[in-house]
Amino acid sequence: MCYLRDCTVCECPESEFPEPFKKSSRLFSADDVICQEGKPQAAVDRTLDDTIFKGWIQIDNPWTYDDETDDAAMTYVNLQLNPERYTGYAGPSAQRIWTTVYKENCPQYPSEEWCNEKKVMYKLISGLHSSISVHIASEYLLDSSANLWGQNVQMLYDRVWKHPDRVRNLYFIFLFVLRAVTKAADYLEQAEYNTGNHVEDLKTQSLMRQLLYNNKLLSACPVPFDEVNIWQGQNGPDLLQQIQNQFRNISAIMNFSVNHWLMFLIKGPGSAVFDLLIRTYVQARKPREAAEAFRLLKARGLFVSVNACNLLLAGLVRMDWVDMARDIYGEIVEMGVHPNIYTLNIMVNAFCKDRRFDQVNSFLLEMAKRGIFPDVVTHNTLIDAHCRAGHLEESLQLLNSMGDNGLKPDVVTYNAVLNGFCKNGLYDKAKELLGEMLDAGLVPNASTFNIFLSGFCKIGNTSEAMRIYDKMVGSGFVPDIVSFSSVIDLFSKKGDMNRALAYFGDMKTIGLVPDNVIYTMLISGFCRIGLITEALKMRDEMVDHGCLPDIVTYNTILNGICKEQRLSDADKLFHEMVERGISPDFCTFTTLIDGYCKGGLVEKALRLFDKMLESNLKPDIVTYNSLIDGCCKEGNMERVNELWDDTCRRGMLPNHITYSILIDNHCSKGQVEEAFRFLDEMVENRIAPNVVTYNSIIKGYCRSGNAKKAEKFLEKMIDDSVIPDIITYNTLIYGFVKEEKMHKALHLINKMENKGVPPDVISYNVILSAFCEQGEMQEADSVFKRMVSRGVQPDGSTYTTLINGHVAVDNLKEAFRLHDEMLQRGFVPDDKF
DSSP, X not given: OOOOGGGSOOBOBGGGSOXXXXXXXXXXXXXSOEETTTEEXXXXXXXOOTTTXXXXXXXXXXXXXXXXXXXXXXXXXXXXXXXXXXXXXXXHHHHHXXXXXXXXXXXXXOOTTSOHHHHHHHHHHHHHHHHHHHHHXXXXXXXXXXXXXXXXXXXXXXXXXXXXXXXXXXXXXXXXXXXXXXXTHHHHHHOXXXXXXXXXXXXXXXXXXXXXXXXXXXXXXXXXXXXXXXXOSTTHHHHHHHHHXXXXXXXXXXXXXXXXXXXXXXHOHHHHXXXXXXXXXXXXXOHHHHHHHHHHHHHTTOOXXXXXXXXXXXXXXXXXXXXXXXXXXXXXHXXXXXXXXXXXXXXXXXXXXXXOHHHHHHHHHHHHHTTOOOOHHHHHHHHHHHHHTTOHXXXXXXXXXXXXXXXXXXXXXXXXXXXXXXXXXXXXXXXXXXXXXXXXXXXXXXXXXXXXXXXXXXXXXXXXXXXXXXXXXXXXXXXXXXXXXXXXXXXXXXXXXXXXXXXXXXXXXXXXOOOHXXXXXXXXXXXXXXXXXXXXXXXXXXXXXXXXXXXXXXXXXHHHHHHTTOHHXXXXXXXXXXXXXXXXXXXXXXXXXXXXXXXXXXXXXXXXXXXXXXXXXXXOHXXXXXXXXXXXXXXXXXXXXXXXXXXXXXXXXXXXXXXXHHHXXXXXXXXXXXXXXXXXXXXXXXXXOOHHHHHHHHHHHHHTTOHHHHHHHHHHHHHTTOOOOHHHXXXXXXXXXXXTOHHHHHHHHXXXXXXXXXXXXXXHHHHHHHHHHTTOHHHHHXXXXXXXXXXXXXXXXXXXXXXXXHHHTTOHHHHHHHHHXXXXXXXXXXXXX
């Protein structure tokens, strides 16, 4: 272990920290951590200003273990004052870290049996190891007594140069990084570097361009690393997932070792060990164990720093264990640890998560007695929570009270309020608040635009959404993953796949990587308009780019395939899904059951239903409705009764669709009285019949040869404020035609026009067919002329009926004229001609 001052890590002096990163108010007293020249720890903001690295987005990186989001436990260091060199971390403990990395992730030395992906992984790990060794040897503590630093050539030779494979891997990792940089060239060139030092920012930008567009480098190494053949083949997606997990493991090991050593260097061995113990449990997503460790330390009279306590509280809150967080907070105070502003904000966030707003107020009063008062972050948290709970008036009151407390709302504050009003559809008020924000001198950021863009996209307001998108781009903001997902979802839902794909292309052009959600949106769009082949192509592209379909993706495709009655393809997709280790959920089974029932494969649907129950998935009324409908169509009333009884046993109430299915089934058989029994029960259960239900009853009367009662029921339907539709009238017209009451049928045509329900081609075809069968061609021609004059286009059935009618009365001249007209309109005679 090295105890020299030159081995320690020095935190940034306040005077050296970039102005755009700082808070306006001081958070630390002057007697906090002293470093080097006696300057106090920097009072800095733990977030970046919106103008810094404009357009950059934070993602959950699947390759690394990035769990450093708890600001209260972070400090800032100047890397120029802390170069990568020997730190005293040596001996068996350091060696164990690398042994663990290699053993857990590269269990065997690379051989010809390894695939390209695993070889690349080993080279990256080895290259990283070599790079670190080079840095350590280049600046090494040669003599601790004389504080003599210099190059350790022997170490460099022993650890790197005498091993040709390590040298090659060192070059390989630099080429790998260079490839990543060149792929992001367009973005890195346009990135805005803003640290508050204009000269340094320009120098950084210039150096970046020199790297990106170095002619010698480009000519000598046009493609530093060719990733084209990576993740290809049938096992590509599974291999990608495996290696991502291994990289996360390596990252976690490195995090542990680095954090461990830094805490020894900064805090000393005693406090560091306790803090590290708690930090390790929290970062491993084991806050319960962290809490037990804290209580054990407390019971033994050992002190835990406020930073570690805050980390523990944040870990509990992240798991939504608010009650435990509250208990631990009480124990922290008992221990004698002094809470700080971070403690306050963590606990306020905890209470807001559970919407315990009354407890927030009492907690803030308690903290005020300790001299700790809410800051801008506190208000932002409260405002956002109230908006999410729909308490818009309370959020406005909090916003307006900030000035009275000497706090100035920032863009995050206004974004929270804007988001609340937009999600509740109050766009006019949101625009008013945006004007207020601008008047206060605040500049909207990408999130501001995304709030409005997302809102207008969700309600399908294309013109407003495009206006916001164009204004966002015009203001110099690069659309991010949120922006593109909003507009892609908008056009996918509208079936405008050309525009959806155009934005998808734009997204990839600027270097953004589509995720599962965006691919699934596009797949859903193709399925919605029946382009299943295109949807499957998009699924294939998704897999080729290392983005694995999840349960939502599979359910989306299954729904589209089943609607198109491609049931064999649905079977294949279902088996593929299971083979990939994705467990079917309620939606999967219900979609397939509905598809099988609609396709007449009721027995297969019933077997799948049994499998659903075996999987401990609970069907709902939608599942039962599909099965009842399928069994009704097959005439299997015994099974229908079993299903009905099963819903009752499960305490599942039938809905209007259930009743409509049963009513329609009896009406189709002319069993009107039985249908009325279900209709009465439906009304008793306070389920209002709709137009579909009434249409079934009318159909039942007509099927039983009682069109007069059907007409009377139509009047009842209107009295019940249920508006008849085209199906209602067409059903009744068919009923009168069947009873040869043509004057009644023609009267309904007139009534439809008066009621604002224009007759369609089916309405006229039913009447035409009846006149033609009766040989009354003059009346048939009259109806045909009326049909055309009303702008209703005849179809193939219209012409076939008229031609056959004229042939039957030996009017061949008119028959041939209609035949020629039929061909001119593009209709081909069928076997009924």
